[in-house]
Amino acid sequence: AQRVTQPEKLLSVFKGAPVELKCNYSYSGSPELFWYVQYSRQRLQLLLRHISRESIKGFTADLNKGETSFHLKKPFAQEEDSAMYYCALKGGSEKLVFGKGMKLTVNP
Amino acid sequence: DTGVSQNPRHKITKRGQNVTFRCDPISEHNRLYWYRQTLGQGPEFLTYFQNEAQLEKSRLLSDRFSAERPKGSFSTLEIQRTEQGDSAMYLCASSLGSTLEQFFGPGTRLTVL
Numbered sequence: 001a002q003r004v005t006q007p008e009k010l011l012s013v014f015k016g017a018p019v020e021l022k023c024n025y026s027y028s029g030s031p032e033l034f035w036y037v038q039y040s041r042q043r044l045q046l047l048l049r050h051i052s053r054e055s056i057k058g059f060t061a062d063l064n065k066g067e068t069s070f071h072l073k074k075p076f077a078q079e080e081d082s083a084m085y086y087c088a089l090k091g092g093s094e095k096l097v098f099g100k101g102m103k104l105t106v107n108p
Numbered sequence: 109d110t111g112v113s114q115n116p117r118h119k120i121t122k123r124g125q126n127v128t129f130r131c132d133p134i135s136e137h138n139r140l141y142w143y144r145q146t147l148g149q150g151p152e153f154l155t156y157f158q159n160e161a162q163l164e165k166s167r168l169l170s171d172r173f174s175a176e177r178p179k180g181s182f183s184t185l186e187i188q189r190t191e192q193g194d195s196a197m198y199l200c201a202s203s204l205g206s207t208l209e210q211f212f213g214p215g216t217r218l219t220v221l
Contacts, residue, residue: 004150043111043213043214044199045211046210046211049209086150088150095153095166096141096143096210100148100149100150
């Protein structure tokens, strides 16, 4: 079975603080992992994917197969990072399996 | 706006009625997906099309649900005999071939009274 777990529903930090949004997955094969973001009143959009190994808006995520994790990190959070973040997995089919999401609030 | 569009954006219906939603994907995207999202949850996969062929269906898609993509362009999702548990945001996404990114529409929010 494919499963994505985001253990925390809410995270509130002050501007400039580091953030880490946790994501753990369950899949027996080699997964493709993604982070999607939804800003207020906007549609869901891709933030980054593990195969790209890129940094988007200062965010990075490393796939750790040993710990089955794909945590999202940013060293200095900005107010515009406030949004809902969803970790998603694709494994063996075209469907995305999403976690329940986490709301990040960055306070001034 | 050249992104994925969905209509209507909101639908309120009474239990037992049928509803139909439409999704227009990004032009030339051959893959189209439907997801459902309830409060406090992430999107859950319902079904996916490659061109006009429906290639995968979730067990969430009961026999009251049917989806079509007759000409490989827009798609419709119909729910027959709606139940209160069908109340959710219905999301459509599209992608191009083997690229990995799914582009999402704004969703249709269904409320069943």
